[in-house]
Structures are given as C-alpha cells and as structure tokens.
Amino acid sequence: MAITSHSLFLLAGTLYGLALLAALAPDRRGLWAGMFLASGLAANLAVVAWRYHQAWPMLPMHLGAVALPLCLGLLVPFAASKSETAMARAVRRILLAQIVLLAGATLCFPKDFYLPFLKSRTLLAHGFLWFGLAGKSCFAVSTAWALAALPLFRSAIDHRQTAVAAMHRCQRWAALGFALWTLSMFAGELWSYLGWGTPVVWEDPALTLTMAAWFFYAGLLHLHLTRLWPLKSRALYASLGGLVLLALTCIPDFGPFRAPF
Amino acid sequence: MNRALFLSWRFLGSINLTVGLCLALTVNLIWGYFSLNRRTPLFTPLNDMGLIPWMQTYGVHNLAATGWFFLLMILLALLAGNTFVCTTNRVVQLLTAGSDGKGAGHRKWLALKLAPHIMHYGLIVILVGYLVSYLCTNVLTGRTLVPGFPLSLPGASGQVTLLAFEPEYYQGQRLAFWRNEVIAARARLLLDDGTAKQEAILSCTRPVRFQGYSLHLRNFAPKSQGGMKMKTRVDLYVRKDPGVALYLAGIALFTLGLALYVYEWVTHREATTE
Numbered sequence: 001m002a003i004t005s006h007s008l009f010l011l012a013g014t015l016y017g018l019a020l021l022a023a024l025a026p027d028r029r030g031l032w033a034g035m036f037l038a039s040g041l042a043a044n045l046a047v048v049a050w051r052y053h054q055a056w057p058m059l060p061m062h063l064g065a066v067a068l069p070l071c072l073g074l075l076v077p078f079a080a081s082k083s084e085t086a087m088a089r090a091v092r093r094i095l096l097a098q099i100v101l102l103a104g105a106t107l108c109f110p111k112d113f114y115l116p117f118l119k120s121r122t123l124l125a126h127g128f129l130w131f132g133l134a135g136k137s138c139f140a141v142s143t144a145w146a147l148a149a150l151p152l153f154r155s156a157i158d159h160r161q162t163a164v165a166a167m168h169r170c171q172r173w174a175a176l177g178f179a180l181w182t183l184s185m186f187a188g189e190l191w192s193y194l195g196w197g198t199p200v201v202w203e204d205p206a207l208t209l210t211m212a213a214w215f216f217y218a219g220l221l222h223l224h225l226t227r228l229w230p231l232k233s234r235a236l237y238a239s240l241g242g243l244v245l246l247a248l249t250c251i252p253d254f255g256p257f258r259a260p261f
Numbered sequence: 262m263n264r265a266l267f268l269s270w271r272f273l274g275s276i277n278l279t280v281g282l283c284l285a286l287t288v289n290l291i292w293g294y295f296s297l298n299r300r301t302p303l304f305t306p307l308n309d310m311g312l313i314p315w316m317q318t319y320g321v322h323n324l325a326a327t328g329w330f331f332l333l334m335i336l337l338a339l340l341a342g343n344t345f346v347c348t349t350n351r352v353v354q355l356l357t358a359g360s361d362g363k364g365a366g367h368r369k370w371l372a373l374k375l376a377p378h379i380m381h382y383g384l385i386v387i388l389v390g391y392l393v394s395y396l397c398t399n400v401l402t403g404r405t406l407v408p409g410f411p412l413s414l415p416g417a418s419g420q421v422t423l424l425a426f427e428p429e430y431y432q433g434q435r436l437a438f439w440r441n442e443v444i445a446a447r448a449r450l451l452l453d454d455g456t457a458k459q460e461a462i463l464s465c466t467r468p469v470r471f472q473g474y475s476l477h478l479r480n481f482a483p484k485s486q487g488g489m490k491m492k493t494r495v496d497l498y499v500r501k502d503p504g505v506a507l508y509l510a511g512i513a514l515f516t517l518g519l520a521l522y523v524y525e526w527v528t529h530r531e532a533t534t535e
Contacts, residue, residue, distance in 0.1 A: 053435065115438055118446060122466040175526070179519055186512050194466040197477040197498040198398075199391065199508060202304035205297035212290035219283030226276050241287075248291060 005112070009047045009066060010260060013103035015040030016069065020096040023089075037073060037096070044070040044103075051112070058116035059125045064133060065106040065253035069099045071137040079141040079173070087148055087166055094144040102250065111255030124191035131184035132210070136249060138177030139217065143242030145170035146235045153232040167231055170238050171224040178217045185210060206252035213245050273339075274346040282340045289336060293329040300326045309402055312395035341388045348381040376521035383515030387508050394504025401474075401499035406448070408493055417472040419454035426493045430486045441486040446478060448495045463495070474501050 019036035048067050051060040076095050080088035119125075149166035152159035188210075189199040200207060220241075223234050272278070297304060303323055307315045320327045352375065359371045399415075406412055411420035429445040436444075448463040452471050461469045468477045480496040 055436070118443070119465045121445065124466070179523060182515070182519060186516065189508075189512065191466065193505065193509075194468060195477065196308070197468065197475060197500045197502070198308045198394070200308075202297070202307055203301050205294050205301065208290045208293040208297055212287045212294070215283045215286040215290065219280050219287065222276065222279055222283065228276060228280060245287075248294070251294075 005047050005050045006107075006110070006260075008043050008050070009103070010107060012040045012043035012047065012069070013100070013107050013260075015043060016073070016096070016100050016103050020093070020100050023093050023096050033092075033096070037076060040099075041070060041073045044073065055116040057121050058118065059120035059129060061114035061116055062111040062253045062255075063129060065102070065109075065111065065250060067129075067133050068136060068250070069103045069106070071133045072099050072102070072140055075137050075141055079144065087162060090148040091141075091144045094147050095141065098140055098144070098246070105250070105254060107260040108257055109254035110258055111253055113255070119195040122191060122194070124187045124194070127187035128184050128191055131180050131187060135177045135179075135181030135184055136213075136246065138173050138180060139213070139242060140246055142170045142173035142177060143239055143246060145173065146238035146242060149235050150239055153235065163231060163235070167224075167235055167238075170235070171221070174217055174220050174224070174238065178214075178221060181210075181214055181217065185214060204252075206249075209249050209252065213249050216241060216245050270346055273342045274350050275343070276347065278339075278343050279347060282336055282343060286333070286336050286340065289329055289332050293333065296326050296329050303327065304330075307395070309400045311398055311400070312392075337388060341385050344381050344385055348378045348385075352378050373521055373525040376518050376525060379518030380515050380522065381518075383511050383513075383518055386511030386514055388511075390504045390506075390508025390511050392504070393507055394502050397503050399501040404497045404499045406450070406495040406497065411453075412497075414472065414474050414499065417454075417474065419452065419472055421471060421476065422451040422453070423493075423495055424449040424451050424460065426481065426495060428481075428483075443481070443484055446481050448478065448481070450476075474499055475505070 015036050019033045019040060022033035022036055023030075025032075044066070048063065048070055051063055051066065054060065072095060076092060076099075079095055080091040145166050149163045149170065152163040152166070188207075192201050193199050220234075220238055223229050223237065229237070300323075303319050303326055306319060310318075316331075320330065324331075355371070355374055355378075359367065359374070362370070401414070404412060406421065406423035408423050408425070411422040413420050425448070427447045427449060428443040429447065431439045431442055431444040433440075446465055450461045450463055450469060452459050452461055452469070454472060461471075463469045463476060463478055465478050468475045470476075477498040477500070478495065479498050480494075482491040482494045484491070
C-alpha cells in the first residue's frame with residue numbers, strides 16, 4: 001500500500017487516540033500517553049511537511065485542519081507544566097480529547113483537493129496561517145483550563161484557590177492567543193491589501209469567523225482584567241464560548257464527508 | 262446640552278457596554294458567516310462600488326442576507342465611540358497621576374502603562390481607515406494593459422505602459438500540477454507622469470503606486486508555456502484609496518501597543534485573577 005498523506009494522518013489520528021486512552025487509564029500511564037503523543041506528532045508533522053512540499057513557495061490550501069492538532073499537541077507539555085496535580089492532568093486530558101476530535105473531523109471531512117494559488121506566494125500568507133494556528137491553539141489551552149476549573153465551583157470554599165489559579169492560567173493563555181490571533185489578522189490584512197488592493201476580501205466568508213473569535217476573546221480579556229463578572233461566570237464564558245468558537249473557526253477548513261477507511 | 266453630552270459620555274464610557282458590544286459583535290459575525298457563505302456574490306461588489314452605493318442596491322434589496330452587515334456597522338460605530346471614551350478617560354487619569362514623575366524610569370513606566378491604550382487608539386484608527394476606504398475609494402474596474410497601448414488614469418496627467426511581461430515558468434518536478442505554468446508573474450511598467458519616466462515592477466503581491474493610485478495585479482496571460490498561445494495581457498485592480506494610510510497606521514499603532522504590553526507582561530506583571 002502506498003503511503004499517502006491521508007494514510008499518514010490516519011496513523012497520526014490513531015496514535016492521538018491511543019494517547020488519549022492512555023491518559024484516561026485509571027493507573028498511571030503518563031509515559032505511554034507521552035510516547036503515543038510524540039509518535040502522533042511525528043506522523044502529523046510528516047503530513048504537514050508533505051503538504052508544504054507539494055505547494056512551497058505557495059501556501060498549501062486548507063492546511064489549518066491538518067496542522068491544528070500538531071500545534072495543539074506541541075503545546076500539551078507547556079499547557080500544564082510544572083505540576084502533576086489533578087488539575088494539570090485534567091487539562092492534558094481535555095487537550096488530548098480536543099486533538100482527537102479535531103483529527104477525527106479532519107479525517108472524515110477532508111478538504112485537501114484545492115491547488116495552491118499564486119497570490120499566496122508571500123511570507124505574509126504563511127504568517128497569516130501560522131500565527132492563526134498558534135493563536136487558535138492557545139485559545140484551546142485557555143478553554144481547557146476553564147473547562148477543568150468548572151467542576152471546582154460546585155464546592156465553592158474548598159477549591160477556591162485552585163479555581164482562581166486555573167482561571168489565571170486561562171487568562172494568560174487567552175492573552176497570548178489574542179496577541180497571536182491579532183498578528184495573524186494583521187498579516188492577512190496586509191496580504192489582502194498587497195494582493196487585492198483592499199484589506200477585506202469578501203469572497204472568503206471565513207473572515208467573519210476570524211473577527212468573531214477576535215471580539216470574543218477581546219471580551220474575555222476585558223472581563224478578566226476588570227473582574228466585571230464573578231469567576232464562575234467567566235469560567236463558563238471561557239469554556240463553553242471557547243469550545244463553540246473553536247468549533248466554528250474550524251468549519252471553513254472542513255470539506256464534504258469522506259469515509260476515512 | 263451639556264448634561265446630554267455628559268450622559269452620552271458616561272454611557273459610552275461604560276465597561277459593561279464594551280463587554281456587551283464584544284459579545285454582540287461575536288454573535289453578529291457568526292450570523293454573518295452563515296449569511297455570507299454561498300452568497301458571496303452579493304458582497305463581492307462591496308470592494309468595487311464602495312459602501313453607500315452597495316447599501317442602496319445589493320444591501321437594501323437583500324436584507325435577509327445582508328441584515329447582519331447593517332447591524333455590524335452600527336455595532337462597530339458604537340464600539341469605536343465606546344473605545345474612544347473609555348481610553349481617553351483612562352489616559353487622562355494616567356497622565357494626571359504620572360505628571361509628577363521625572364526621568365527615564367518614569368517615562369518607561371508611563372509608556373508601559375499606556376500600552377493597552379495605544380492598542381485601543383490603534384483599533385479606532387483602523388476602523389476609521391476602513392470607513393474612509395469604503396466611503397471614498399475610487400475604483401477603476403476593467404483596466405487592462407497590453408504592450409504598446411498606454412493606460413491613462415482619470416485626474417492624473419501621466420500614463421502607464423506595459424513594457425514587458427516577464428513571467429517565471431515552473432520547470433521543476435516537485436509541483437507536478439504546476440509544470441510549465443507561471444510560478445511568478447512579473448510585469449515591467451513604464452510610469453510617465455509628463456515630466457519624468459521611471460520603470461516599476463508589478464507582481465502578484467507587489468502593487469505599483471502612481472499619482473495617488475495603486476495598481477494591483479488581477480489576472481494575466483499567457484498562463485503557461487506551450488499549449489494555446491494567448492496574447493500578452495495584464496488585468497489590473499486600480500484604486501485610489503485614501504483610507505490605506507490610516508489603517509496601515511492603525512495596524513502599526515496597535516502592534517506597537519501590543520509589543521509594549523507583551524513586554525510589560527513578561528517582565529513585570531504577575532496579576533491575580535480573582
């Protein structure tokens with residue numbers, strides 16, 4: 001059987017799934033989870049490199065769905081570092097679950113049939129893609145911390161400090177994601193101006209979702225900085241809203257259904 | 262009158278309004294995605310016609326698909342007002358509180374404290390730039406350059422001539438679908454303003470500026486070596502856009518504020534969240 005980018009990504013998805021299963025195992029399987037994750041990342045990196053090889057110096061079209069699990073996987077060791085607490089483990093599991101869902105959706109709804117176009121032969125196009133992916137990954141980590149913090153609000157007194165610390169992490173990742181997302185938008189606007197003469201190209205509906213995510217996280221940062229809402233409400237906003245936004249911003253990179261096997 | 266102004270200022274300066282607007286804009290833009298998807302031909306003319314003619318034609322007559330866009334205009338106008346009032350209030354407070362200090366350390370402290378406000382002013386400049394762009398841009402559609410036929414631009418004394426179309430054809434093996442196709446389009450233009458002549462290179466992401474206009478490559482021919490021979494032709498987007506300088510300045514301002522903010526965040530801040 002010939003190795004194709006699809007079969008490689010299928011392998012990556014399977015390894016991500018195994019990493020999640022190992023992380024969910026009741027006894028300590030951290031080493032196995034790490035090994036499966038690292039192998040999955042290697043396979044995923046090969047797919048991204050392959051797609052780039054077939055398009056460089058132009059931008060591979062709709063690479064986002066394939067590259068997002070890679071970016072998110074690379075963040076897992078940093079997302080819940082310096083501690084082996086239950087909270088850190090929960091965050092890692094949530095991140096792995098997000099990676100598996102993303103990889104599964106990409107396998108079932110691939111959009112790898114578009115050829116690159118000449119106007120994407122600029123560093124601004126690549127900056128737009130990679131800053132955006134890094135930003136979205138940081139948003140996903142922020143969402144994971146907020147989701148992990150949610151159950152703590154049921155017993156308000158006992159876990160108050162843990163919840164505060166988790167939401168602090170959530171805020172920091174959201175701020176980092178916001179900065180990267182903004183850089184991605186600016187790179188996109190400059191690219192659009194140089195290529196089409198206008199900063200907004202209305203042919204691409206995805207731009208509205210990009211702006212929606214920007215305003216959503218601008219709102220979240222204002223809520224955190226002003227402490228306008230109680231912590232629990234902010235956690236709900238960051239977790240559920242973050243999940244919805246993450247799903248929506250991925251939609252433009254998914255194509256029609258195709259059986260993965 | 263003064264009281265109305267004061268009340269408006271206070272209403273616009275509310276942080277609750279900021280959060281409400283951010284949420285409303287998020288929901289509105291998600292609605293926009295589903296309206297825009299598969300109906301892009303309704304919105305594409307916006308780039309060429311400008312805002313007002315588009316609203317009077319495509320906009321008003323397709324409200325089910327364009328309603329979100331009208332709401333977006335209102336929300337963005339409110340956000341610009343809200344951002345201006347909030348930021349100005351805070352900047353005045355900061356400058357008043359910081360007026361006593363002296364020295365480089367104080368200036369650095371002030372610059373770092375002003376970082377988020379620089380970003381906010383940057384956002385306003387970007388929004389104003391977009392508005393000016395969509396209201397005042399003069400777009401010339403259907404302009405094509407062919408060798409030997411100079412192009413005149415309205416209100417400009419000079420002419421643009423296509424000297425040569427010098428594409429680079431892909432000859433490698435890696436991009437199978439691109440073999441013998443143009444991989445880099447490059448047009449050499451002669452810009453003659455009546456007093457002096459100069460050459461300029463136009464490519465896919467490298468526009469040429471001439472007498473207030475910017476010329477962007479829209480399409481070209483021939484596209485490949487061999488096959489059906491097409492006559493040399495370069496199609497252009499020609500735009501006179503007074504908003505460009507504004508939104509580029511806004512982007513620069515926002516990026517400066519962001520850099521200062523990140524610097525402060527990394528080196529100083531260890532905020533609590535509760």
